[in-house]
Amino acid sequence: xxxxxxxLGPFFAVSSHPPGAAxxxxxxxxxxxxxxxxxxxxxxxxxxxxxxxxxxxxVAKIEPRVAASAVHLGLVARLVxxxxxxxxxxxxxxLRPDGLWWQDTAGGPVPLSVPAGGTGNQGExxxxxxxxxxxxxxxxxxxxxxxxxxxxxxxxxxAANAAAAQVARQRPDLAGDAWRAAGRLLAxxxxxxxxxxxxxxxxxxxxxxxxxLAPGDPSAFCGDCVLTGRQANRERLSRxxxxxxxxxxxxxxxxxxxx
Numbered sequence: 001x002x003x004x005x006x007x008l009g010p011f012f013a014v015s016s017h018p019p020g021a022a023x024x025x026x027x028x029x030x031x032x033x034x035x036x037x038x039x040x041x042x043x044x045x046x047x048x049x050x051x052x053x054x055x056x057x058x059v060a061k062i063e064p065r066v067a068a069s070a071v072h073l074g075l076v077a078r079l080v081x082x083x084x085x086x087x088x089x090x091x092x093x094x095l096r097p098d099g100l101w102w103q104d105t106a107g108g109p110v111p112l113s114v115p116a117g118g119t120g121n122q123g124e125x126x127x128x129x130x131x132x133x134x135x136x137x138x139x140x141x142x143x144x145x146x147x148x149x150x151x152x153x154x155x156x157x158x159a160a161n162a163a164a165a166q167v168a169r170q171r172p173d174l175a176g177d178a179w180r181a182a183g184r185l186l187a188x189x190x191x192x193x194x195x196x197x198x199x200x201x202x203x204x205x206x207x208x209x210x211x212x213l214a215p216g217d218p219s220a221f222c223g224d225c226v227l228t229g230r231q232a233n234r235e236r237l238s239r240x241x242x243x244x245x246x247x248x249x250x251x252x253x254x255x256x257x258x259x
Contacts, residue, residue, distance in 0.1 A: 008081075008166060011109045012081045012163075014082050014112045016115070017113045019115040020099075026103045027113060029101065030112070031100075033102065033136075033140060034136035035140050037140070040141070043071050047067045048067035051213060054213075062213070063209070063212060065145055066213060067145075068141050068145035069147055069155060069210070070208075071141065072137070072152055073208055075137055079095055079133050082112070084163045084181045084182065086125065087125045088178050088181055093114050094114055095112075095114060097133055099114070100112060100114060129185075154206030158208065161198045164198055179198055
């Protein structure tokens with residue numbers, strides 16, 4: 001059944017292990033990601049170095065909060081995607097950190113392994129996901145690096161919308177269920193301040209901060225970034241006052257660091 005999740009894309013794929021088993025390297029307990037631990041801090045530091053190398057700047061010039069946001073977005077996307085995919089497919093996947101394993105790999109989606117035979121109420125998948133997995137990881141990142149909670153929870157909203165969009169692309173027959181699942185997440189107490197409903201035109205209410213890696217580069221904005229909407233408004237206003245501003249609007253491309 002986990003093959004059905006894998007078919008949706010790499011952010012949905014999970015391995016499985018016997019319930020109650022202890023992780024064997026390279027697997028690690030995901031519970032270490034729910035507090036301001038050394039492994040989480042080391043991952044933020046390594047991603048900061050990787051981002052610096054990618055843009056050709058000294059590590060000291062990369063704001064720690066940018067690296068922390070990148071790590072957080074990568075982790076919550078790996079939690080939200082299989083949870084949403086499983087809900088849409090009618091599967092049970094237990095992503096609670098106490099039984100979840102992960103691998104600290106560089107590049108691409110973080111490998112995850114769930115206890116075989118998932119437990120819990122299939123109809124209430126969203127609350128355990130947000131309360132017991134996403135919220136502790138989010139709090140842990142914020143305790144290690146000063147990052148706005150609005151930014152971090154915006155990452156979660158973005159991950160939920162992106163997961164639904166991916167399901168809709170891979171399984172058009174499940175598109176309606178996927179968007180409803182994303183809507184269920186955004187209606188939670190954690191995310192209900194997001195003003196826009198999930199869908200192809202979704203725009204989050206905050207910025208993930210990746211644009212700081214390439215100031216002035218339009219492609220550095222994510223497709224769902226709140227700043228692209230503000231920039232478009234500025235573009236439209238400037239066109240009414242200056243011919244020098246008569247240029248195409250910013251593209252709605254997605255610039256993601258999959259670290």
